[in-house]
Amino acid sequence: MKNELLKNEPYKVVESLKKISGDDWVTNDLSQIQGYLYDETEPLLRPEASKDCVVVKPGSPEEISKILEYANEEEISVITRGGGTGVVGGAIPTTASIILSLERLNKVVELDEKNLMITVEAGVTLADLLEVLNNQSELFFPVHPGDEGAQVGGMVATNAGGTKAVKHGIMRNHVKALEVVLPTGKIVNLGGKLLKNNMGYDLLHMMIGSEGTLGIITKVTLRLYAKSKYSGTLIISFNSQQDACNAVPAILQDGITPLAVEYMDRDISNTSAKDLGTTWPASKGSVDLLFILEENNEDELYGNSEKIVEICEKYNAVDSIIAETPKEQRHILEIRSNGYTPYRDNISDALDVAVPPADVPQYFNDIKELSLKYNNHILSLGHIADGNIHNFIMSDNGKLPSYYEELKEEIYKAAIKYGGTVTAEHGTGKTRKKHMNLQFTDDEINIMRGIRAVFDPNKILNQGDIFD
Ligand SMILES: Cc1cc2nc3c(=O)[nH]c(=O)nc-3n(C[C@H](O)[C@H](O)[C@H](O)COP(=O)(O)OP(=O)(O)OC[C@H]3O[C@@H](n4cnc5c(N)ncnc54)[C@H](O)[C@@H]3O)c2cc1C
CATH class of the missing domain: 3.30.70.2190 (Alpha-Beta Plaits)
Known part of the structure; x- marks a missing residue:
């Protein structure tokens, strides 16, 4: 991706985007885009954001489609931003980019109690979704990652988990339909209000957890459940x-x-x-x-x-x-x-591994040994019944410890030894991609790269996420 136009003549990009979304919804003024450059990734860990960015806040999937067509024509990278609560740098633009914020797509489209489903635009936040259900329905939606500022689209894109997965599973278990704008600008509708659906390949589930690399999610239909009393x-x-x-x-x-x-x-x-x-x-x-x-x-x-x-x-x-x-x-x-918050400024990295639940005790033994070996007081918090542990690698007086990379890799290897994963719920983003090869063979990674190329031949979307 050249991004030449954005770097050299940003006003031209601003003008073109204004023609699509209107004057009020496009800016490259640094004071206004500052809040869109980073997500909740630990400050010591997050990659540096490019300031050569334009923020656009489209009001419809059709506008998003036109923006992506324009970005393809001009070879400008686009990064999708939901609530910005992600913790693996997924929404941080590391190259000159159009930052496409979903915040204006914030309407509840339909509460369909008979089918136990709700359809919302992707920019509806988890807080808003919970409020609508509390006020208007006896039904509830179970997935709850820790920050209610997350948007439903972002939760689908990251296949969010959270505390209630033991009983109700993760985002993937509840998404029934999606409207997606593909990187080429085509708008597709995947899935439906169906409980069984086996026709063709399952593109719906390919989108879930794709972290903004295969398409921009604009509308989501979720399954709801009766409340326990x-x-x-x-x-x-x-x-x-x-x-x-x-x-x-x-x-x-x-x-x-x-x-x-x-x-x-x-x-x-x-x-x-x-x-x-x-x-x-x-x-x-x-x-x-x-x-x-x-x-x-x-x-x-x-x-x-x-x-x-x-x-x-x-x-x-x-x-x-x-x-x-x-x-x-x-x-x-x-x-x-609040478990993470008081440590935020003192943590190098809050890891997100999972191991088969029965192997957690042995995994904790490994962590204890590593804690002693590196003299780092690694703390642990976790969704234990899912085998999902967040280990906090502490900083060295506010800096990444010199041994940080080595220790992190040893922890990942400990998890993988039991058939575990580097990331259970936060995603790969930019901060976990270096270790894809610990978990996948080259052949497997090449299949993933091939899938991405089918969806996004010009590599427009979320550059630097999941793979380089
Ligand atoms: C205090 C705290 C606690 C947390 N606890 C949990 C937890 O328990 N479980 C858990 O799973 N996560 C947790 N998270 C992480 C985070 O809340 C989730 O990953 C959440 O799903 C991200 O949603 P978002 O809208 O903020 O996405 P963003 O941060 O804006 O984006 C995340 C990724 O999704 C992409 N994206 C966003 N919206 C779209 C869209 N509409 N279409 C396509 N791509 C899109 C972005 O490009 C980026 O790659 C926690 C975060 C914080 C700060």
Whole structure:
């Protein structure tokens, strides 16, 4: 991609985009585009953004189609921006680019309660989606990555996961239809309000998790679910990571499927609580499992809670706390949600590996050894029932430690040794692509490159994401 026009005569690009989207929705004024250059990737890790960028905020898929046709003609790269909450640099333009923001595509198109589905434009945020469902429906949508500023289109593009995947799965399990503007400008509609659909290749699922490299998602139909009426929250504390992790498969084997099972090192719970001006309710032990249960009746809720405590005691749990009231439950969940925030300026990298859930205890042993080997106090937080652990590699006085690359690669290799993955839910983006070859063969990577070339022959979209 040459991007010559954007570098040398940016005003020409601005003028052409204004003809498509209108004067109010295009700018290359640095003070106005500043907020569109970075996402939530750790500052120490994120790549440097190019400032030779133009932000355009199209108001329809047809405008997006024209923008992409223009970008192909002029050989200008385009980067799609959703809520900007991504953590792998996916939305950071590292070359001169048109930054295409979906923020104006923010309407709910249809709430179809009979089919248990909702159709929204891609720029609807998770917060807005939850509010609409809360106010207008008895149905709910389960996927919840940690930041409600994420847009539905961004959640599809990253195949977001989050805490509730234990019971309800990830984004891929709930997307039924997509409207997508392909890199060439063609608009396609994939899938439908169908629960079974086997015709041809599954392009819908190819788009999910494609991180903006195969097309721009403009409309999404999601499956909704009946709400469970009774919810409860439990904290169960242990003295060892291994005991905590071994208890989890035993609970699932017993037929109990909590909404969420989260693992937290006690340092994280205490620091997060302190940051919020409160205290973490548990004091015994050194690590905690946090269970959220949602059941259809009170008996089931209490029965399952008791069963969980009983099973955890067999695995040497030292304490259990049941949050009785909604206020207590909110308090605990707020501390969990805030787990990353107080460390943000002190973390080099919050990793996102997954291993088969039964291998988590051995994986934690490897992390302990690496922590000692590199003298880095690696903290862990995770969606433990999914085998998805976020390990925090701490900074060295605000800088990336000299051994950072080496340590990170050893952690990835530890995960892959158990058949794991470098990234469970955050995606490849720009910060994880270097390690594609740890997980895939050259043949597999070449097939992926070939697929991308079919969709985007001129390499217009999201340059530098997933592959160089
Ligand atoms: C505090 C915090 C907690 C988080 N917790 C979780 C978690 O538990 N689980 C989880 O999965 N993630 C989590 N995330 C990461 C992030 O919220 C998700 O990846 C989210 O899905 C990104 O959505 P977004 O709209 O912000 O996308 P952006 O950051 O704007 O973009 C992400 C990628 O998707 C592409 N993209 C965005 N919109 C579109 C579109 N309409 N069409 C095509 N491509 C598009 C972008 O080009 C980019 O490559 C967390 C982030 C933060 C800051």
